[in-house]
Amino acid sequence: MVNTYKYQSSDNIIRLVQVTDPHLFQDEMSELLGINTQASFSQVLQEIQESTFDYDFVLATGDLVQDSSEEGYLRFCQGINKLQKKVFWIPGNHDFQPKMFEILNENQGNISPLKHLLLGDFWQVIMLDSQVFGVSYGELSQHQLDFLHSKLQAYPERYALIVLHHHIVLTNSAWLDQHNLRNIQEFKQIVTKFPNVKGILCGHIHQAVDSEWFGIKMMATPSTCIQFKADSNNFALDAVQPGWREIALYDNGFIETSVKRVQKAVFLPNMLSDGY
Template sequence: MLIAQISDMHILAEGWLAFGSVDTNGALEHAITQLNAMTPRPDAVLITGDMVNDGYEDQYQALVQRLTRLDIPYFPILGNHDDRELARSAFGQLFFMPEDGPIHYTTEIGGVSLIALDSNVPGKPYGKLGAEQLEWLDAALMERRDRPSLVMLHHPPFMTGIEFMDSCALRDGDKLAEVIAKHEHVERVLCGHLHRPIQRRFAGTIAMTAPGTAHQVSLDLSGDPDNATWISEPPAILLHRLGVDGAMISHQAYLGDYGPSVPFSDDHTRSDA
């Protein structure tokens, strides 16, 4: 069982570049090509929010048009840059999406339960789940206590040390922790938002954020809340693999061409240089 996680694609209308220089649409195309070519191919692709940059209809059209090339079932959630109703109509054909209200849902991927949450607060950069959704999560986890579960939401429920991003984290992360702590079968809490790979022990499980498929958030641990910067570090995805021993291992896989894998036996090290 192999589950890929991509995040924060920030798709734009055709022909536009993010910040005037980042080809986010092209980056998603590369990611899809790489995912389709993987051996073994992932069983599912989780998309942890900020699918489009401004929540516009033509951006969702550009997104869906690209995702038709993905030969793997995919499961999206909303980020703060998404628009709930436009996303719902863009993904209307996905059977698991509710017809109204927050876009939270459950599905089964092989022997693993996926529980998708909606932390979008319209018009705000921060996230919140709310009491009703947390109750729904608690019940959903209770029903699935016989198998490993992944919980995914866009906003991480923890502080990262990157100050300007921490100011727009999940507002009710402590309440989420209370629910997660009741359910030992939660293997991971999977998030986006940070455009960086970050892990933390959280409520008895592991919470982590995924890198972006295009641009990354700069690693600034200075504590300066005004330093909101991005950087062209290599884009990446996460791969969560459930082994035969029942343990889940998370890998980070870079997107892009870094040349072929070379056998260690091909030793052409020169000692006479």
């Protein structure tokens, strides 16, 4: 069985788009805290298609569906396939893995089940499953830690981008930080052994973060639906618009990235919502 996706490129720059946390429902009219998640997801996809960013791949980083529904996962597939790019994905805390794996693995167009990518001559991308079934916080199982370690060890000359749903850098929001990755120390022990790890990319926190963690670029990305207010100890929403992230991986290990937001529509959540 082939476990690694290999991409040969004459261009030394690998470009990716990340979409995260669409939280789709069985009913395409359903709202999450006042936002129709299907409509905002579709708008994000449309604006990605209209953008001039010439990317090669899409990374979908979890919480694809809110209510475990087959219809939600099918609509995710239909939507993301419109981009006509290879798509790689990981689960988030809200995903129902039996349904998710069944539907996304049934060869839905360009959607790949592979979690290890060798992109061009200089990069590898390692996609980890940090879900703990039934809870909001995350943890990397021994299997996931071993997978991470083995790929970093196998390709030490390549720069690495590690992708997982949960956040590892605290957001200064107590309600959200209790839902972080729990075994950060074990993750750190592996990652910091390999100087070519250049980036860590997550979803989950529904806000843009661009920071650094032990010399590694740390990125979190707005959801395609509701946004959580930054630096708020209690649950609060933000009226900033849904978005996505563009990433360019250079042949010298540099990561160029920017967060984009919906420009051609307005999605306003119910700002009085007091929980999620």
